[in-house]
Amino acid sequence: MKLLQQVPRNALAxxxxxxxxxxxxxxxxxxxWILLIYLFAAVWRIQVYRGHWSFPGRWVKVVxxxxxxAGIYFSFGSLIGLEPTVAxxxxxxxxxxxxxxxxxxxxxxxxLGYFVCITEFLFTQDLLIVLYSLLNVIIVTTALVALHQPGxxxxxxxxxxxxxxxxxxxxxxxxVLFFLFPRIGxxxxxxxxxxxxxxxxxxxxxxxxxxxxSQSADVAFRAQFAGAxxxxxxxxxxxxxxxxxxxxxWSSLGYWDVPLAERRQQAVETSGASxxxxxxxxxxxxxxxxxxxxxxxxxxxxxxxxxxxxxxLAIVEAEFQYAVSSWxxxxxxxxxxxxxxxxxxxxxxxxxxxxHELAASLRDKSDSDQDYIDAVLTHFNTQPFxxxxxxxxxxxxxxxxxxxxxxxxxFCEHYAYAFTVMMRAAGIPAxxxxxxxxxxxxxxxxxxxxxxxxxxxWAEVWLPGEGWVRxxxxxxxxxxxxELGLEQAVAAEGTFLVDSPLxxxxxxxxxxxxxxxxxxxxxxxxxQSWVVGFDGTMQFELLRDVFGEISAGRxxxxxxxxxxxxxxxxxxxxxxxxxxxxxxxxxxxxxxxCERLGKLGYPRLAGESAAHYAERIAQQRPEWGDELRRLSTxxxxxxxxxxAATPDPMQEKVFSRAVQKFRPRKSRA
Amino acid sequence: xxxxxxxxxxxxxRLRARFRAWVxxxxxxxxxxxxxxxxxxxxxxxxxxxxxxxxxxxLATAINYQNNMSYALTFLxxxxxxxxxxxxxxxxxxxxxxxxxxxxxxxxxQAEFDLQVERGKRRAHFALHLMWPESSEDLVxxxxxxxxxxxxxxxxxxxxxxxxxxxxxxxxxxxxxxRCWTWIDLDLYALVYPQPLACAELxxxxxxxPDGAAVAVSGSDDFYGFRDYRRGDSLRQLHWKxxxxxxxxxSKQYAAYADRSVWLDWDMFSGLPTEMRLSYLCYWALEFDRxxxxxxxxxxxxxxxxxxxxxxxxxxxxxLALYQVPERHA
Numbered sequence: 001m002k003l004l005q006q007v008p009r010n011a012l013a014x015x016x017x018x019x020x021x022x023x024x025x026x027x028x029x030x031x032x033w034i035l036l037i038y039l040f041a042a043v044w045r046i047q048v049y050r051g052h053w054s055f056p057g058r059w060v061k062v063v064x065x066x067x068x069x070a071g072i073y074f075s076f077g078s079l080i081g082l083e084p085t086v087a088x089x090x091x092x093x094x095x096x097x098x099x100x101x102x103x104x105x106x107x108x109x110x111x112l113g114y115f116v117c118i119t120e121f122l123f124t125q126d127l128l129i130v131l132y133s134l135l136n137v138i139i140v141t142t143a144l145v146a147l148h149q150p151g152x153x154x155x156x157x158x159x160x161x162x163x164x165x166x167x168x169x170x171x172x173x174x175x176v177l178f179f180l181f182p183r184i185g186x187x188x189x190x191x192x193x194x195x196x197x198x199x200x201x202x203x204x205x206x207x208x209x210x211x212x213x214s215q216s217a218d219v220a221f222r223a224q225f226a227g228a229x230x231x232x233x234x235x236x237x238x239x240x241x242x243x244x245x246x247x248x249x250w251s252s253l254g255y256w257d258v259p260l261a262e263r264r265q266q267a268v269e270t271s272g273a274s275x276x277x278x279x280x281x282x283x284x285x286x287x288x289x290x291x292x293x294x295x296x297x298x299x300x301x302x303x304x305x306x307x308x309x310x311x312x313l314a315i316v317e318a319e320f321q322y323a324v325s326s327w328x329x330x331x332x333x334x335x336x337x338x339x340x341x342x343x344x345x346x347x348x349x350x351x352x353x354x355x356h357e358l359a360a361s362l363r364d365k366s367d368s369d370q371d372y373i374d375a376v377l378t379h380f381n382t383q384p385f386x387x388x389x390x391x392x393x394x395x396x397x398x399x400x401x402x403x404x405x406x407x408x409x410x411f412c413e414h415y416a417y418a419f420t421v422m423m424r425a426a427g428i429p430a431x432x433x434x435x436x437x438x439x440x441x442x443x444x445x446x447x448x449x450x451x452x453x454x455x456x457x458w459a460e461v462w463l464p465g466e467g468w469v470r471x472x473x474x475x476x477x478x479x480x481x482x483e484l485g486l487e488q489a490v491a492a493e494g495t496f497l498v499d500s501p502l503x504x505x506x507x508x509x510x511x512x513x514x515x516x517x518x519x520x521x522x523x524x525x526x527x528q529s530w531v532v533g534f535d536g537t538m539q540f541e542l543l544r545d546v547f548g549e550i551s552a553g554r555x556x557x558x559x560x561x562x563x564x565x566x567x568x569x570x571x572x573x574x575x576x577x578x579x580x581x582x583x584x585x586x587x588x589x590x591x592x593x594c595e596r597l598g599k600l601g602y603p604r605l606a607g608e609s610a611a612h613y614a615e616r617i618a619q620q621r622p623e624w625g626d627e628l629r630r631l632s633t634x635x636x637x638x639x640x641x642x643x644a645a646t647p648d649p650m651q652e653k654v655f656s657r658a659v660q661k662f663r664p665r666k667s668r669a
Numbered sequence: 670x671x672x673x674x675x676x677x678x679x680x681x682x683r684l685r686a687r688f689r690a691w692v693x694x695x696x697x698x699x700x701x702x703x704x705x706x707x708x709x710x711x712x713x714x715x716x717x718x719x720x721x722x723x724x725x726x727x728l729a730t731a732i733n734y735q736n737n738m739s740y741a742l743t744f745l746x747x748x749x750x751x752x753x754x755x756x757x758x759x760x761x762x763x764x765x766x767x768x769x770x771x772x773x774x775x776x777x778x779q780a781e782f783d784l785q786v787e788r789g790k791r792r793a794h795f796a797l798h799l800m801w802p803e804s805s806e807d808l809v810x811x812x813x814x815x816x817x818x819x820x821x822x823x824x825x826x827x828x829x830x831x832x833x834x835x836x837x838x839x840x841x842x843x844x845x846x847x848r849c850w851t852w853i854d855l856d857l858y859a860l861v862y863p864q865p866l867a868c869a870e871l872x873x874x875x876x877x878x879p880d881g882a883a884v885a886v887s888g889s890d891d892f893y894g895f896r897d898y899r900r901g902d903s904l905r906q907l908h909w910k911x912x913x914x915x916x917x918x919x920s921k922q923y924a925a926y927a928d929r930s931v932w933l934d935w936d937m938f939s940g941l942p943t944e945m946r947l948s949y950l951c952y953w954a955l956e957f958d959r960x961x962x963x964x965x966x967x968x969x970x971x972x973x974x975x976x977x978x979x980x981x982x983x984x985x986x987x988x989l990a991l992y993q994v995p996e997r998h999a
Binding site: 111174183184 | 726740841843
């Protein structure tokens with residue numbers, strides 16, 4: 001093979017290391033057999049290097065590629081979508097290692113490595129992942145550097161140091177580009193994450209759904225208020241409104257379920273100061289957003305539905321930031337349309353007969369709607385209902401009858417469900433609202449961290465003159481849930497986050513762990529709001545703040561200026577003089593002399609000794625002969641004196657003066 | 670059609686000539702060249718263009734997914750590319766390439782060219798790829814040593830001074846994304862001897878000497894004695910056994926040596942073309958050298974007294990090689 005095509009051992013080692021460090025963060029979302037392919041590929045390539053095995057033949061490669069494709073198809077059920085695409089990329093990455101023969105293949109692998117690094121960001125842009133990916137970029141770059149260090153068989157640190165240095169040198173310019181590069185909309189549609197990756201609240205609710213969600217310690221979103229944070233018990237984050245009850249499951253009205261005339265949100269009169277806050281949501285792969293009651297969005301792309309919830313036109317695929325203004329006291333839908341009233345009263349016929357009986361008897365005893373609501377809440381409060389994270393399974397038919405009269409153990413969705421059915425049975429328009437309740441206040445940066453275990457469901461009833469009013473039947477059963485949160489509410493049961501023993505949230509009582517967790521969370525918030533959430537709008541504001549006026553000239557000047565500012569020091573540090581041999585003054589003088597003679601047409605030949613040179617010139621120009629011979633003898637004795645003998649400074653000075661004095665002229669005397 | 674092609678070739682040749690003249694002005698021939706910004710060229714390598722394509726793909730990903738960290742990584746790699754230009758340049762900058770010597774050779778043989786690559790600053794240089802057009806290649810690093818010697822081999826052409834052309838020194842270190850190179854004329858020429866051509870006997874020799882061809886044919890193995898080794902003595906003359914016993918290096922003297930000296934004369938092959946005469950003379954010079962007999966050379970403008978040994982042989986061959994060859998330096 002040609003010299004330039006050889007892959008040095010170190011490069012191979014670094015490539016194999018990078019293969020695994022790049023794979024590591026993906027492990028949770030790919031089938032396990034891909035990991036085995038990686039091990040297999042690494043072992044094969046190392047055996048080839050050691051001369052035990054040989055490179056795969058063409059047919060072996062074809063078989064491996066086809067089975068890779070097939071395996072991914074069977075594991076994911078499809079080849080379309082982000083996860084299968086990334087899994088394909090990762091498999092190709094490993095298989096390419098087996099056929100890494102020449103430098104060209106190494107380039108393919110290394111550039112693929114950079115691309116694998118990017119795919120990780122499509123799933124998460126978490127601060128730790130970003131730092132880890134930076135390490136990955138350094139490792140891949142090290143492989144690239146090692147590829148150009150032939151014959152270096154010692155595994156040395158200087159390779160990774162150089163790669164790290166170059167990355168560090170590239171950082172400032174990257175930042176400039178990051179903030180100046182115009183943000184434009186997507187160019188074409190790309191594979192999106194599959195449905196299995198959806199997290200958080202789903203668009204339908206059955207008893208047991210929310211208690212399942214509450215096992216998770218993941219963060220759903222973080223909110224930061226412009227003013228004081230309202231009391232925890234007032235933080236009802238509305239996400240979904242369920243008006244439809246079919247086959248024992250609640251769901252929202254679809255777009256086509258709503259007649260044209262009802263698709264616009266009714267105007268709401270707002271008075272007083274608004275509650276302003278911004279929310280950064282973790283990706284959910286769904287459309288709905290979370291906000292407090294009566295929220296207006298800050299930008300196009302977020303719509304307000306007729307049932308007063310917000311949703312995003314685009315699926316929330318990455319961390320998503322939006323700002324909201326809320327008026328919690330506003331009257332929602334003062335006038336209820338006929339269609340709306342019909343929808344919000346509809347119940348499946350013949351369902352839950354015992355519950356209907358109870359509703360009828362309670363309604364008979366009450367004077368007003370409000371009285372009836374209170375009576376139902378009192379019923380929950382006085383009967384032996386238990387609020388539990390582990391509710392028993394309910395049958396598909398007449399589930400609420402079984403819950404209300406037999407098991408009496410339920411989570412918030414059970415109470416919201418039963419309560420709403422009882423309202424509708426008594427002719428009061430009602431619906432279930434799902435979202436989150438409460439949150440943890442981070443004292444470090446005054447944000448509200450809402451976790452998945454804060455998931456909650458409650459009810460809304462429509463009362464004449466008051467519009468939609470929130471009623472939370474869970475509060476009647478377990479007031480601690482609303483005032484203190486889930487952990488306290490289920491403390492006696494000991495079921496809080498039982499499935500995630502390592503979650504730092506379980507160790508909130510250990511002060512330093514909690515402090516660390518909150519500090520990191522604050523950092524995450526800042527990271528998400530400043531870097532991850534940086535978009536066209538923020539860019540425009542930033543540039544306006546920095547430049548005052550945005551013009552092409554200033555843009556270019558900044559770009560060129562900062563680049564020069566960074567590149568110059570790098571260039572100087574790279575090229576600054578560090579001479580290998582300091583020239584001795586004697587040599588310098590002699591070379592000066594040679595140069596002087598050279599200019600007159602008597603250059604010293606390569607390899608000519610001082611004595612020879614003097615002799616040669618003396619033959620051509622006898623008038624210089626004596627002086628030249630004297631000088632060259634003096635030089636030889638000075639320059640080639642044994643190193644032990646310290647040179648006589650006087651002798652050097654004499655030589656120096658003689659050289660200075662010797663000024664031959666071109667014309668013959 | 671034909672004329673067009675010719676015209677095209679004419680333009681190409683003219684362009685090539687102009688380019689050569691430009692390079693000559695920019696990097697004039699010298700026995701030692703230190704690389705600086707006038708002499709170093711830099712351009713993205715093939716891998717660099719491929720890298721650029723990958724970056725475009727990454728940028729498309731970042732835009733399509735509206736993913737800020739993908740933007741950041743894409744920009745980081747782009748600026749890495751920019752930074753790499755400085756590092757790639759620095760890898761060649763400050764290097765001195767020195768011509769050491771060129772071995773003489775017969776036509777069609779490989780001549781060896783010795784170079785030395787020195788660094789000016791105590792900084793590691795990697796993957797310096799050196800080659801002349803048509804020559805063998807070498808890949809050297811300067812990590813601990815301050816200089817490294819490089820031997821390149823290239824097939825030589827016809828008799829006279831052979832120039833291997835401009836030396837290409839290139840490197841893509843550290844990232845392979847950019848290629849830095851220089852073409853330097855090291856003013857290094859290999860001497861190409863005439864192609865030796867065997868002819869059955871040496872014409873005219875018989876008339877000069879009574880014992881005729883016997884001189885040329887008989888061996889010169891009448892041992893005479895030893896004398897101290899002198900530079901230029903043939904290796905075959907050396908008294909190896911003595912050296913092995915720890916004695917000083919000595920050369921064997923042969924009796925036939927002085928007596929049977931031969932003149933290789935230009936006129937021996939009168940009537941033949943110049944090159945053929947030179948080829949025959951060359952063959953016989955080698956033949957006498959092999960037999961260890963004294964021989965001299967007499968060609969127009971050159972007269973070399975009979976002698977023997979490596980030095981003598983080179984002298985003779987050089988004279989033959991440079992017969993009617995114009996001076997290298999105008």
